[in-house]
Amino acid sequence: EDKVVQSPLSLVVHEGDTVTLNCSYEVTNFRSLLWYKQEKKAPTFLFMLTSSGIEKKSGRLSSILDKKELFSILNITATQTGDSAVYLCAVVAEGNEKLTFGTGTRLTIIP
Amino acid sequence: ETGVTQTPRHLVMGMTNKKSLKCEQHLGHNAMYWYKQSAKKPLELMFVYNFKEQTENNSVPSRFSPECPNSSHLFLHLHTLQPEDSALYLCASSQGRLSSYNEQFFGPGTRLTVL
Numbered sequence: 001e002d003k004v005v006q007s008p009l010s011l012v013v014h015e016g017d018t019v020t021l022n023c024s025y026e027v028t029n030f031r032s033l034l035w036y037k038q039e040k041k042a043p044t045f046l047f048m049l050t051s052s053g054i055e056k057k058s059g060r061l062s063s064i065l066d067k068k069e070l071f072s073i074l075n076i077t078a079t080q081t082g083d084s085a086v087y088l089c090a091v092v093a094e095g096n097e098k099l100t101f102g103t104g105t106r107l108t109i110i111p
Numbered sequence: 112e113t114g115v116t117q118t119p120r121h122l123v124m125g126m127t128n129k130k131s132l133k134c135e136q137h138l139g140h141n142a143m144y145w146y147k148q149s150a151k152k153p154l155e156l157m158f159v160y161n162f163k164e165q166t167e168n169n170s171v172p173s174r175f176s177p178e179c180p181n182s183s184h185l186f187l188h189l190h191t192l193q194p195e196d197s198a199l200y201l202c203a204s205s206q207g208r209l210s211s212y213n214e215q216f217f218g219p220g221t222r223l224t225v226l
Contacts (some may be wrong), residue, residue, distance in 0.1 A: 004153070032212055041199065041219040042115075043154075048214050088154070092209045097142070097166055099215060103152040 002027040006089050006102035014110050017079050021105045023089030024071040033072050034099065035063055037087040043088055046074070076107075084109045114138065115218035116200050123224045124192065131219045132187040134202030141207055143185040144215065148199040155167060160185060161208070192225045199223075 003026045013019055025033065032050045036043035047056040049065035049072055056063050060079075065072045076083055086106050090099035115136045126128050131167040136143060159167035160179040174196075176188040185202055199222050205214040 031209075034214060036217075042201070042217040044178040045214045045216065048212065050212060090154075097159050097161065097209050098144075098169070099154070099209065100156075103151065103153050 002091060002093055002096075002100040004089055004091055004100055004102035005041060006087075006105050007072075008105060009103065010106040010108070012108045013079060015081060017109075018075065018077045019079060019107060021074040021076075021087050021089075021107070022050045022071060023074070023102060025089075025091045025100075026070065027091045027093045027100065029043045029094035030067065030070075031092040031096075032088045033065055034092070035074050036090065037085045038088055038104070039085045046087075047094060050069070079107075079109045081111055083107060115202060115204055115216055117200075117218040117221050119221055120219065121222045121224075123226065124189070125226050126192060126194070128192075129188070129190045131189065132200055132202075132223075134218055135188075136183055136185075136202075136204035136216070136218075138204055138206075138216060140204035140216075141182055142205045142209075142213075143179060143182070144203040144205075145185065145187050146201040146203065146217075148201055148220070150198075154201065157187075189223075191225075194225050197223055197225045201215040 007022045035046040047063045052067040086104040088104045090101040158177045162183040199220045200220040201220045205213045
């Protein structure tokens with residue numbers, strides 16, 4: 001059974017700090033890994049990673065995948081209060097039309 | 112309207128009630144999904160529809176009955192639910208198959224409380 005584990009479960013930092021969120025996975029025939037941000041209700045898409053070692057970047061957020069070690073990290077630099085949310089990691093397996101999610105990391109940014 | 116919309120946003124129902132959740136996507140996507148999000152548990156896939164055909168049923172109890180009349184609309188009919196079914200129900204859509212590197216877009220969800 002496919003499995004996604006995120007750590008830490010929760011994180012509280014001060015505005016301006018840099019954070020690293022972790023996602024490790026076990027999946028048969030890995031296809032892609034996705035990061036989502038969930039503030040109140042709808043998860044919003046951040047990144048899709050398919051190849052090892054290639055960093056995806058969007059503003060202060062960046063993510064990288066290591067397919068050999070089966071993990072991904074999501075970095076947020078110069079954090080702002082608007083970054084407070086639950087960050088979800090999910091994987092897709094080949095031939096399997098579903099996202100398998102982790103439980104998420106709840107990030108709280110203190111002003 | 113744009114994106115994925117869901118109605119109602121909040122629903123309280125008794126165990127003997129019958130109600131329906133509605134999802135509509137305005138993105139021209141071909142695939143639609145129902146997920147359940149319970150407190151402190153990962154998002155759980157319930158159903159997948161591709162071009163109106165159900166392609167996945169993730170061992171969901173029969174008291175949940177999906178309906179996909181066309182590629183833009185998805186319903187979840189609820190009947191004789193249990194209190195443990197209280198959760199956030201999220202609808203999502205994608206352009207095509209997830210295994211073809213298509214991302215999912217989520218709706219705002221329906222917060223369901225079963226009394």
